[in-house]
Amino acid sequence: MADQLTTLSRGIDASAVIHPTAIVADGATIGAGCRIGPYCTVSAEAVLEEGVTLVSHVVIDGDVRLGAGVQAMSFATIGLPPQDLKYKGEPTRVEIGARTIIREHATIHRGSVGGHGLTQVGADCLIMCTAHIGHDCVLDHHVILANNVMLGGHVQIGDTVFVGGGAAIHQFVRIGRQVVVGGMTGVEADVIPFGAVMGDRARLTGLNLIGLKRRGFPRSQINTLRAVYRALFRAPGVFGERLANVEAQYGADPVVQEILTFVRADSHRGLCKARRGVIEDDEAEAG
Template sequence: MTIDPTARIHPSAIVEDGATIGANAKIGPFCTVGPEVTLAEGVELISHVAVAGITSVGARTRIWPFASIGHQPQDLKYAGEPTRLEIGSDCMLREHVTMNPGTVQGGGLTKIGDRCLFMMSTHAGHDCQVGSNVIVANNVPLAGHVTVGDFAVIGGNAAIHQFCRIGHGAMVGGLTGVERDVIPYGSVTGDRAHLAGLNLIGLKRRGLPREEIHALRAAFREIFEAGEGSLDEKAAAAAKAHEGSVLVAEVTAFLLGDSKRGFVTAAQG
């Protein structure tokens, strides 16, 4: 066991031999920390937090009561293999959050980026890959193998189907069931998600150039509102028509890339 002398551990907490606890970490009442867990500098487990498995928690991340972090994946194929969970720096994991490590079949790693907020009772399933600056609101499950891009926002009580991709800067409305991939900067809503437009508020808040936003809006109309051609054909045409636009290139590359689930479109609504 490696415990920095500046770490503070409540007498009722259990830290197993082998764990690594960084400088100024705080482990509150009735927490448990497993033997292969690494808590970086300034991590705080507020109380009643259970961290297990081969799990690393980045600097200054705070975890609220009754969170279950790094325990066995909810996958019947899992047979005790040494898979991992990595959580970035400056995250907030609120009450009853659950996060599972990866599986051998999915690459062996579940990864959460920096500065993410997972609100109450959210779940990151095995082999999820979540970017940085992501907000996941109350009661949202991310099923296994889900990918979420940087700056995405997922509204309360939404649900994300396994193997779906949520693009960079996308917005998923509350109570939305997402069964297919959501384009970067897309805004989806509905009982079963349909594409309602672009996340213009998110684009503007991040201070992206006006000309880039205009190009993306034009490309959106060409891809999703034009009548002729397949999605692939329209995406390729938009990429060519708006060559030089970073945002359009990102969206069209997403559409032309590998998708296991297909894409959310306006027609699905």
């Protein structure tokens, strides 16, 4: 989730730099050291925390809060109404965590009353060119969306997830932390934490081994996760039995328990399954 955001007094800090062609509505809160470039527009409800940069032609619409150090590049739009025919102008919001970078032409829509009324992007994320974040999405910290990624409404994405260029995530899909999604992949079902998915219609191809190693997971933990993956998605028997077997054998491990909790949580979309006939994750470090 986004970092806790500080409380600012309404108004424009004297140290903020605002280009004369920018339009900042009365009532907007502009923090110390903010820079608002040519032809940007900022709504009356907007709050820009310390050091926010809007490069040029950026649109901030409605109730939007940008955390300290957020950068939005040319023609990005944040807070426009959701693409939901049921939306009738109800007050909903967008929050962006500190130091997140939003590149050119990216779009982030505010929440809807049919969801929780909030679209939320965590801290230290990178939203690349022309990516779209639909209404009521929740992204945790250090998420990277590559160029042209499309998130339908109500998508949930955990920490340190990478989504490759052109991927499309169906509405209400959940993606656990530290997942890698291959480019041009259509994700229609939930992806377990630490998984790697790819394909025209996403299937698990193994674990995100490179991500696990980069973030310092010990070899013993990685080996446990490999064994759990094989037990859940490669072993014979019905899935419920395999889940119970993993619980009995590995349930004391908190990382394994994270996967089990994710699998057992309520889901709109079901669980992304492993593709048959591909190289096992312990033979090829995809991701």
